[in-house]
Amino acid sequence: MITYEYPFNERIRTLLRLEDLFDKTAHFSQHEGAQEHHVALTTLFEILEVAGRADLKMDLIQELERQRQTLLAYRNNPDISEEALSGALYEIEQASAALLSMTGKIGQHLRENDWLMSIRSRAAIPGGLCEFDLPSYHHWLHQSAESRRDALATWLKPMLPLRDGLVIVLRLLRASGRPEQQLAKGGAFQMMLGGSATQMVRVTLKLKDSFVPEISANKYALNIRFARAEGDHKPRHCDTDVAFDMTFCNL
Structure with a gap:
């Protein structure tokens, strides 16, 4: 079977795009090749672009809180597993707390990295990341796979609360x-x-x-x-x- 999803509003469209981009970044980051890590990094720049909406974080926090209140109404319902309900509430509460702990604009740590921003600006040009354009990036791609993976994980980590929040919201949406x-x-x-x-x-x-x-x-x-x-x-x-x-x- 194959499923096609069509969002009816811009908010859900943005969440679906981010879900796809986070999945791609995670997939290519796990590999060892320089080309895969290049794709992971350029996809991270796409996340930065799509997540640039100032109200995205608050949208997710408000939606998670709304779902938490809905689930709380099922407390002591004999038809509902208390263990499953407690697990779902805990997951939502953890995701909300992580989102609330995010400070500043989403991806600000990337924007403050001049080296990454130089790569991002060149990536917008077809073929703009050849070794003669950015020799320092060429050098990075020739470092060990472990060091590149560590760097990618460091750059991605501050944005993971966003991913965790939208994964919960989309899962609840699909199950509705x-x-x-x-x-x-x-x-x-x-x-x-x-x-x-x-x-x-x-x-x-x-x-x-x-x-x-x-x-x-x-x-x-x-x-x-x-x-x-x-x-x-x-x-x-x-x-x-x-x-x-x-x-x-x-x-």
């Missing part, structure tokens, strides 16, 4: 809905939402069917047109019926 089977007749599906408070829709398909959903949506209407992914990976309009699962998510 239930999938329903739908059928796109002739490859098209439309649904009126009537001002719904939905924050994200998830469309799940069988991977072997090779259909790609092209989604457009707002709180009033949802439109999905399916295309067929051919051998050249260029989607072509599909005019056959497509069965899929759809989940509306809202915190």
Whole structure:
């Protein structure tokens, strides 16, 4: 199965982008190669760019607190596992405390590092990080894998509370809905939402069917047109019926 997620607002769009970037940074940081560490560092610069919203940290803190209050209402409910509930509350409280302990603008420690900022500015230029442009960066890439990993971990660590907070919020968001089977007749599906408070829709398909959903949506209407992914990976309009699962998510 393959799932496509479509956010209905800018806040969820930002969280999904950051989740993807944090995952990529963690993945490439774990490797030993200089090229993988180069990708990890440039992805870290992307996190810095996307996380630049001044209200992102407070948005996460407020959402975590709202979820904490919701979970507290389930205390002493015989249908709810007290152990699971306590674990979820502890996780939320730890994430909120870590976010509150973050001082200054997100990623300020990176902005204050002139060497990193010189790399960032050159990275915006196609091919701008060749050895003759930044010999000091070329030298860093030839250090031991362990020293590069340590450096990447040091630069990433102050931003981890942001990652931990958004992971909890997105996990709760994804778990908030239930999938329903739908059928796109002739490859098209439309649904009126009537001002719904939905924050994200998830469309799940069988991977072997090779259909790609092209989604457009707002709180009033949802439109999905399916295309067929051919051998050249260029989607072509599909005019056959497509069965899929759809989940509306809202915190």
